[in-house]
Amino acid sequence: MSDFNRRELLQMTAAGALAVGAGARPALAADYKPMFDVEKGASLQLLRWTGFIDQDDKQWKINTDAFTKATGVPVTIQEVSWTEIQAKSGLAAQIGSGPDVIMGFYDDPFIYPDKLVDVSDVCEYLEKKYGGFYDVAKSYGYDTENKRWIGLPMGGPGAAVTYRESWLKEAGFDSFPKDFDGLLKAARALKKINHPIGLALGHAVGDGNTWCHTLLWGFGGKQVDEDNKVAIDSKETREALKYAKALYETMIPGTASWLDVNNNQAFLAGQISMTINGISIWYTAKQKFPDMFPDIRTAPQPIGPVGHATNFNLFSQSFIFKYSKYPNAAKEYLRFMCEREQMDPWVTGMVGYVTPALKGYADLPIWTKAPEITPYRDVLKDNHPDGFAGTPGRAAATALNDFVIVNMFADACAHGSSPEDAAKSAAAKLKSIYGS
Amino acid sequence: MSDTTTPEARPEAARPSGSLLRRALDRPNVLGPLLAAPATLILLILLAYPLGLGLWLSLTNTVLGGTPSFVGLANYAQLFHDPTYLAAAGYSVLYTVCSEGLKLTFGLGLALLLNRQFKGYRAARAIMLLPWVAPTVLSALAWNWLLDPQFSALSWLLIKLGLIHSNIDFLGQPWPARISLIIVNMWRGVPYFAMGYLAGLTAIPQSLIEAAQIDGAGPWTIFRRITWPLLLPVTTILLSFSTIWTVTDFQLIWTMTRGGPLDSTQVFTTLAYQRAINGGALGQGAAIAISVIPIMLILAIVALRSTREGK
């Protein structure tokens, strides 16, 4: 084990040597103006999710190295797959030890708000400089009860429609429909020419949740009202379920077991004509499926009877634990990573997989580099957070993790329940979660 | 225990002389506890103590990172009204009983086949261990491919053979998913049973079987009257250990279905993990996990009893 420690030591001294070489006393590079008073001898551990696209991790590392070079603060990055982040951050919160900074998802900071460092100063600074956060981003970082920021919103790996243009044309549509009615018509026409669509209905953290929530909200349904009272058993929900059932009947068989990876594979195998996904399908095709690539198009998610977009996306924010010995260094690191000099190459490297939480980054050149990337620029507009219309927190997190909404849709679509029964049983589950 | 000599009962004169320490180390009541101490310490610090903490957690309403307060048995009481928990308990039992039964049957069959020295028996014995040896997380991923709704090579084969017309949705419907997981669990556990039974068979004196053959007993009679009764102690041991692993199995189900579709494949451990870690309800998760321990204790007692009586 001494071997491993030596290696760590080597890394650290290398970083230190670099900083010393740069001339500043403990650390700072001459032309670098930190916003925070970085602690002497600080070092940071970051836990983040493995990038959905390998360029993500690579660029993040390059940016981090630039931070180390500028400030002399070495940063150890640990990556785990995105579905395991919760376990590790939860454990860290519980035992009061672990990484200084974690990039988590959804309601994570609201499960243990008392354990987190107030990052209002960074957030307010970034907000001012880059045109403010999208509303949904704010709800994933701002603790309304205590009027402070506990998470720094990073962005959402956004979901949009990914489809095969030639098949859509063959089915009689020139462009992808903009509303739910059109979507159903297109799906039926596509099924008729044997190119069905496919949307995940299994316990898929991203791809199952996104479209189900979008449908639910598009019809005006919601799991709880503003006071966190269960409101799922409503006419709107039943309408959404009826519609989903009709849509499900046009889908390729087997979507009830789909996890996040399945729709990508089915699409790239040419088995489905359309799905709702991040940009990873288009990106993988660009690299590995040159024949299919020119035929792939993307479009914003259609709009429901409520008349505006009601998207739901994965969302990631960074938070700092109070047990960290170097909270200022951590804040400085996050600020650094969110500045344009770092954000631009990061988002560009991963061709817009993560849409930044700050509105100002809608003008990055990458968004208009290909028309297929553009829809992902706007995915965070008109979003609701999970647990809508209630407040983020433990109950909302539990409902999301128990897949209450996805299971309700799966129940009505694939497992033979009537919309009434599906909504009722979801209401029962939500009541036991929200305790009302 | 059949032996009656106790280590203390030996001629005083025979004791080696020497320093006090050496003489002390030669006393079973000193050396014994000393030798047992490391194992005991490891288990006390890293198992018993955390278990105690877990028990305490289950009696509180602790949420991740929150301050706990004592709630008594409320978490347990709540479980009885929780349909997801009851369903998980039901599937845990089904999963365990079915997969153990299958593992036992096929493991024994495989052991009987391998219990002779045909050409290549060594290779066959080593190869058959693969499922037991390969990391579960990764072999479960390979199974996920074989059972994929779109790319299932099994469905493909069945379609080519004309047995079915469209892909089987192995993991997307509650019952096919439940059965698929049982089969995969069996797949992983058969080698363990086969190995244990092979050891048990080796321990059966050949003379017994030959004597029976001379008396004109057929293979079935020999199996029923000699082999099987002699394998009973092995069976209990294999079964109890394997059952413990199966009841506490987590990786396989978590990798393949995450408890879906519709919570139909939730078991104690996946639900406990989901509630405690993903949902943050540590107290409740601990209660779910600890509710398994009584069942396990009963199993352990059964195992212990039968091995001792076998002596």
Add this chain to the structure above:
Amino acid sequence: MDRRAGWRLWLPLGLMLLFLLLPFYWMVLTSLKDRTELLNTPNPWWVFHPSINSFVDLLTQTQYPRWFLNTLYVSVGATALSIVVSYCAAFAIVRLKFKGARALSTAIFFSYVVPPAILFIPLAEVLVKLGWFNHLWALIPIYATFLVPFCTWLLIGFLRSIPRELEEAALVDGASWPRIMIKVILPLSVPGLISATIFSFTLSWNEYLYALIYMFSSDNKTITVGLTTELMRGDVFQWGQLMAGSLLGTLPVVLVYFFFVEYYVAGMSGALKD
């Protein structure tokens, strides 16, 4: 003895082995396919354009060699620790019969029923208090918690099968207990020790949950954790490399079994004897 084993042996045996090996055949195929062929193929049971790119990428683009060494280090360490500790405990319980030996053996056996899937949260608190968090070597005593009960139990059974006369003779000759433990009983216990070793090595090699949860630095990843955290990228999995990594990771254990399988059977059967 039965060298002319005909179809009655090979048919059922063949079918069983087919079932047991199916997923491995699939792993081999997948590791040799490129992504295009994985998703579009006229026959999923064959590979038409085999390539070893996945293996090359795995060994050059990822830290796989390091994960491999980490796993080896932890597995060897945990196995060695568990075997030594278990042998001592089993010897004390079976041969020395000190006061409380019986209660201890029961307690050790019962400690097997604790499910790790929930133990890991309270255990983490203990590790933090001990300052063992995120140290690769900490996995060694942690793995011992699930290895020691089984190994001790197995060795207890094995040691019981060794005739008591042996040590009685040695005692009469004036040998001390420590000497008997090392010079008389230990050599006779080798088959039992080999079984316990193989068993422990396998379980340590494949462990996932503790390694995933308790190690924070990338340098400390084991094979299972490394593969699943770095090759399952969001909704795009590197199937070829994942399967290549599984195969390479399974290989050492298979080799161990191939050479020691006879001892394993012998050791187990010794433990199971009355």
